[in-house]
Amino acid sequence: MGGHLNINHLMFLGQGALWTIGLSLIALIGGGIVGFVIALARISPLKSVRLASAIYVQLIQGTPLLVILFLGYFGIAAIGLKVSPLVAAGASLTLYVAAYLGEIWRGCIQSVPKPQWEAAEGLALSRTQRMVKVILPQAIRIATPPTVGFMVQIIKNTSLASVVGFVELMRSGQIVNNSLFEPFAIYAIIAVTYFAMCYPLSLFSQRLERRMGRGRSNLAPA
Amino acid sequence: MQQNAPSSEPIVSLHNVQKSFGALRVLDGVSFAVARGEVLALIGRSGSGKSTALRCIDRFEKVDGGQIVVCGHRVDRPDVNLRALRQDVGIVFQSYNLFPHLTIEQNITLAPCAVKGMATSQAKDLARKVLAQVGLDEKLHAYPEQLSGGQQQRAAIARSLAMQPKVMLFDEVTSALDPELTGEVLKVIEQLAADGMTMVMVTHEMGFAKGIADRIVFMHRGKVHETGPASILTSPTTPELTQFVGTGNLKS
Ligand SMILES: Nc1ncnc2c1ncn2[C@@H]1O[C@H](COP(=O)(O)OP(=O)(O)O)[C@@H](O)[C@H]1O
Ligand SMILES: [Mg+2]
Numbered sequence: 120m121g122g123h124l125n126i127n128h129l130m131f132l133g134q135g136a137l138w139t140i141g142l143s144l145i146a147l148i149g150g151g152i153v154g155f156v157i158a159l160a161r162i163s164p165l166k167s168v169r170l171a172s173a174i175y176v177q178l179i180q181g182t183p184l185l186v187i188l189f190l191g192y193f194g195i196a197a198i199g200l201k202v203s204p205l206v207a208a209g210a211s212l213t214l215y216v217a218a219y220l221g222e223i224w225r226g227c228i229q230s231v232p233k234p235q236w237e238a239a240e241g242l243a244l245s246r247t248q249r250m251v252k253v254i255l256p257q258a259i260r261i262a263t264p265p266t267v268g269f270m271v272q273i274i275k276n277t278s279l280a281s282v283v284g285f286v287e288l289m290r291s292g293q294i295v296n297n298s299l300f301e302p303f304a305i306y307a308i309i310a311v312t313y314f315a316m317c318y319p320l321s322l323f324s325q326r327l328e329r330r331m332g333r334g335r336s337n338l339a340p341a
Numbered sequence: 342m343q344q345n346a347p348s349s350e351p352i353v354s355l356h357n358v359q360k361s362f363g364a365l366r367v368l369d370g371v372s373f374a375v376a377r378g379e380v381l382a383l384i385g386r387s388g389s390g391k392s393t394a395l396r397c398i399d400r401f402e403k404v405d406g407g408q409i410v411v412c413g414h415r416v417d418r419p420d421v422n423l424r425a426l427r428q429d430v431g432i433v434f435q436s437y438n439l440f441p442h443l444t445i446e447q448n449i450t451l452a453p454c455a456v457k458g459m460a461t462s463q464a465k466d467l468a469r470k471v472l473a474q475v476g477l478d479e480k481l482h483a484y485p486e487q488l489s490g491g492q493q494q495r496a497a498i499a500r501s502l503a504m505q506p507k508v509m510l511f512d513e514v515t516s517a518l519d520p521e522l523t524g525e526v527l528k529v530i531e532q533l534a535a536d537g538m539t540m541v542m543v544t545h546e547m548g549f550a551k552g553i554a555d556r557i558v559f560m561h562r563g564k565v566h567e568t569g570p571a572s573i574l575t576s577p578t579t580p581e582l583t584q585f586v587g588t589g590n591l592k593s
Contacts, residue, residue: 237401238440241401241432242504243504245456248455253440257441
């Protein structure tokens, strides 16, 4: 590379953007699965399970993502395992996202009115049946806008994975800049690209929220 | 666990039931029994413990002392089989509590399919039958929010009936309704009584209680203060019941 910004540079940035999307999806799916377990654990009938999951959430939420990424990358290396930046970043983001989604979803599950639980209980449904057939379908509707909103945070936060050498959009920008020394132009391109990925999600989240606001009566018993 | 109690034995019996919320003693030695096919009306001032007594029968509240036997289940014991108990007991709440994400038909078929393993087609037939019973056959595919309060409450009763309970509990099921919608719900309950359903109902509709109840239990400060046939509403013996029925509660 070198010289002026050309199509190759743009292709390289585009590839970085794809990895940003890829890492975001890994974080969302991995964090979603673990986060779902966390949400259920936070409202478990077992006190020890509630406590353990609460400690996990507090630990993660009290630690900067940058530190979690370093711990993931160098920590795993310290115990003798060689992991790629993708695996380290994916695992760290999964743990991070899980703590936040777990809390968001716990709140959504608990915001389903208590009489819904009781009505289901009165019909002799088991705890699992009550959760799966009565509570979760209602909680998912409540959870959709904040979850979509949180996806914006995930996309932006993947930029931190550049510190462990994962070549996503941010890191590819740094690499291009190292050869071109046109920081303003390059970071402007990167900013616009992040915006183009995040803004539609933000809009979508707001739209969902407005729609939910109108249909609030759908969720609360009269 | 005896499921089929001999008919002389009550379907529901409470003996010296105690229940406190913190320092507040809500049930203070409550005893009453309901025989098969009997309709018992629980009346009393707000806060006298009627809902709590009803909720104890279905184990939504755990008692602190005393005995509760419902269809052979020892409800006061920690090892009571809750799912078996709740298949024998139907409960209908003041706020209907239909599941808003399901159609009326799905609300009704959910428990028979999930709990009793009933086939879907059979459950749908059952849904039709119980909805006809409450006069809502045409609302099979509506969502709860599309129904009036009275219709929602009738649908909730139908949902409960679909589990073929041995006893039904009603907690002020018309209190959230406009007066003109109250009648349609009361008519459904009247028909259930005529069909021989065993029922315990908390109600403020004194005229209705008088017309339908085999027995009245008047609660006052967590105790059964006066009990007897419906005629005690017109000739009460305690000053508290006299005052209670005298304060405009006896309307028809
Ligand atoms: N879950 C609860 N926690 C604390 N206090 C309660 C609870 N449920 C009911 N109570 C109190 O118990 C008393 C009796 O309530 P309730 O049985 O609902 O009376 P009623 O149905 O006769 O109006 C009231 O003072 C009420 O505030
Ligand atoms: Mg009450």
